[in-house]
Amino acid sequence: QVHLQQSGPGLVKPSQTLSLTCAISGDSVSSDSAAWNWLRQSPSRGLEWLGRTYFRSKWYNDYAVSVKGRIIIDPDISKNQFSLQLTSVTPDDTAVYYCSREWKAVSGLDYWGQGTLVTVSS
């Protein structure tokens, strides 16, 4: 059974960097059959996919255009986790953030973290 445990601050000041971590149990961040995603949800944006990291002989990343240039999703093999960094945040980045696994054979996000409400406010 796969479990994703999110951690990180719930309050970030404008212009600073939002940082969240997703610890994986029951699978490996280096699996060649999974992709590790970050998404967010807010009343104004609905469910929004932000990006993913995955390993297929080498590491790949894909990012949403809406956050490209501000986002980094990084795997940490030693800790079996992956992280989200979103720089230069504004109040518009206030949302519930989720990490999730996409399993290749399923082509769906089959496991999700518990969600983290991140508020951008001074």
Add this chain to the structure above:
Amino acid sequence: DIVMTQSPLSLPVTPGEPASISCRSSQSLRQSTGYNYLAWYLQKPGQSPKLLIYLGSNRASGVPDRFSGSGSGTDFTLKISRVEAEDVGIYYCMQALQAPRTFGQGTKLEIK
């Protein structure tokens, strides 16, 4: 980006009655393999979304057989044969054909 459009956005249903949600994509989600890269999720109040259906018509592990997915290309449907009280929440479709993954606006199912 592929645009996903759901209807209706609100769905009041009497327990025991069937329910149906439509999802349309701005381009075909069917690949030459025959698979349709469309997934359905249910988000219950206060919870993370849960995968119900993948590849258009396959139920995820543990999903009751009253849930079924159908459709191909650009038109898809999620059906609940007999709605139960525990089915309340917001249903989303998502295309898994290409990055970025994109979602429908959501359909809120409520019990009459």
